[in-house]
Amino acid sequence: MKKILNVLVIAVLAINSLNANNITKGDGDLGKYTEFKLDFVEKNSKVVLKDKFSSILYSEVIENAGSYSKNFDFSLLPEGYYFFEVTTNKVTNRYPVKVTEEFAKVNTKRVLKSYAPTVTLRSNLLYVSQLTTGLTKLKIYIYAKDIETNEFNLLKKELVKDQNFAGRIFKLNKNKATSYKVVIKTKNGDVFEELVNL
Numbered sequence: 001m002k003k004i005l006n007v008l009v010i011a012v013l014a015i016n017s018l019n020a021n022n023i024t025k026g027d028g029d030l031g032k033y034t035e036f037k038l039d040f041v042e043k044n045s046k047v048v049l050k051d052k053f054s055s056i057l058y059s060e061v062i063e064n065a066g067s068y069s070k071n072f073d074f075s076l077l078p079e080g081y082y083f084f085e086v087t088t089n090k091v092t093n094r095y096p097v098k099v100t101e102e103f104a105k106v107n108t109k110r111v112l113k114s115y116a117p118t119v120t121l122r123s124n125l126l127y128v129s130q131l132t133t134g135l136t137k138l139k140i141y142i143y144a145k146d147i148e149t150n151e152f153n154l155l156k157k158e159l160v161k162d163q164n165f166a167g168r169i170f171k172l173n174k175n176k177a178t179s180y181k182v183v184i185k186t187k188n189g190d191v192f193e194e195l196v197n198l
Contacts, residue, residue: 033073038069124174141185
């Protein structure tokens with residue numbers, strides 16, 4: 001039921017965001033229509049709108065570098081907090097959106113910056129790190145590919161909760177597998193996946 005509701009909300013939001021472009025642009029507060037405006041975004045940046053559960057309600061890839069402006073209709077969404085995320089390369093900027101009974105407003109001055117984790121393999125040592133300015137919360141899953149079945153089986157799972165996260169080092173055993181899959185889930189609900197071969 002939750003999935004069906006999310007699909008309906010996504011469809012309505014996408015259609016309404018297109019229709020909302022005809023509304024006169026204001027200062028970021030147009031009742032339940034609100035403008036998300038940035039002075040500059042790079043080409044191939046990804047713009048995503050998420051709810052508080054990190055479900056994606058709207059997504060687009062920017063085709064041309066320059067200023068970005070789009071109006072969104074929040075009238076059919078429940079009251080609460082949402083986030084616009086703009087991701088370029090490995091950096092994500094999050095902009096909070098507050099939706100009440102009377103209005104929806106995006107705050108482009110309160111930016112939460114996060115960096116994608118990096119995975120590096122040196123010999124049989126796997127390094128997982130993330131540049132951070134605060135508390136890091138990561139779930140790291142390492143899967144080994146079974147030589148006979150070609151399926152990835154969970155080898156190790158680790159929850160990282162660290163104020164000054166410098167990274168983790170995992171020793172991989174070439175005798176067990178030569179192919180590994182690393183899945184990292186961040187506190188923002190983002191999922192990163194990378195394949196490595198010994």
